[in-house]
Amino acid sequence: MRYYELMSAALGPMNWWPAKTPFEVIIGAILTQSTSWGNVELAIENLRAAQMLTPSAILKVRTSKLAALVRPSGYFRQKAKKLRAFAQFLKREYDGSLERMFQTPTLVLREKLLSVHGIGPETADSILLYAGNHPVFVVDAYTHRIFSRHGITGGRPEYEAVRARFEGELPRSPQLWNEFHALIVNTGKNWCRKSVARCTDCPLRPLLPANSPLLPLAAAPDSTPLPGSIA
DNA sequence: GCCCAGGTGGGTA
DNA sequence: TACCCACATGGG
Numbered sequence: 518m519r520y521y522e523l524m525s526a527a528l529g530p531m532n533w534w535p536a537k538t539p540f541e542v543i544i545g546a547i548l549t550q551s552t553s554w555g556n557v558e559l560a561i562e563n564l565r566a567a568q569m570l571t572p573s574a575i576l577k578v579r580t581s582k583l584a585a586l587v588r589p590s591g592y593f594r595q596k597a598k599k600l601r602a603f604a605q606f607l608k609r610e611y612d613g614s615l616e617r618m619f620q621t622p623t624l625v626l627r628e629k630l631l632s633v634h635g636i637g638p639e640t641a642d643s644i645l646l647y648a649g650n651h652p653v654f655v656v657d658a659y660t661h662r663i664f665s666r667h668g669i670t671g672g673r674p675e676y677e678a679v680r681a682r683f684e685g686e687l688p689r690s691p692q693l694w695n696e697f698h699a700l701i702v703n704t705g706k707n708w709c710r711k712s713v714a715r716c717t718d719c720p721l722r723p724l725l726p727a728n729s730p731l732l733p734l735a736a737a738p739d740s741t742p743l744p745g746s747i748a
Numbered sequence: 749g750c751c752c753a754g755g756t757g758g759g760t761a
Numbered sequence: 762t763a764c765c766c767a768c769a770t771g772g773g
Contacts, residue, residue: 550755556771557754591770595756637756657754702754711752 527720531699599635659705
């Protein structure tokens with residue numbers, strides 16, 4: 518029994534990231550920082566109604582106006598600055614073209630994204646994977662919570678160590694990593710809250726006492742294909 | 749009313 | 762390096 522298979526069986530296909538365009542993925546990745554997705558949706562709808570879902574529009578509008586639009590997502594003054602910082606970066610480095618940006622080698626682009634104000638490891642990796650289909654595994658609060666409760670990772674959030682472990686132990690497939698992270702987030706939302714009240718019906722419950730491998734190591738390529746993987 | 753949510757940056761020791 | 766804290770709205 519494996520994590521991916523249990524979550525996938527319980528939840529079905531995730532079809533992530535919920536966004537219409539790669540630029541919307543990036544907007545959402547910034548706005549969802551420490552914020553529930555429902556609030557992010559309200560902010561994105563405000564941006565859509567104001568025709569602000571393009572880099573050039575964000576560069577033209579006043580930051581105070583931008584802040585008012587993203588207000589429902591919380592930290593709205595900070596996030597307005599962050600959205601602008603990314604739009605400025607994109608224009609400066611890639612003439613405003615996401616296509617050009619995503620042609621950059623993964624690790625080079627990752628470092629450049631991390632240099633942008635407001636883009637940390639999780640946001641950078643969400644952008645790389647979900648907007649650019651680059652092979653990086655996104656680690657978030659749910660990943661830490663679920664896998665540390667299962668004794669798979671340490672208690673302390675060490676982003677790079679956890680990321681390296683997942684990337685090393687899972688088959689190198691952006692599609693698989695995309696689906697896996699989506700399953701982790703939804704499993705977290707549904708069952709693995711800070712309070713353990715709902716822990717009992719968690720689909721991962723059968724794995725709880727054991728120290729099971731994450732996924733592949735033992736996931737033979739000639740066994741049943743994984744839902745969401747391209748194999 | 750209180751807790752929490754798909755983090756990040758800045759400051760201090 | 763390792764903590765602290767600010768940032769802020771909306772739903773349970």
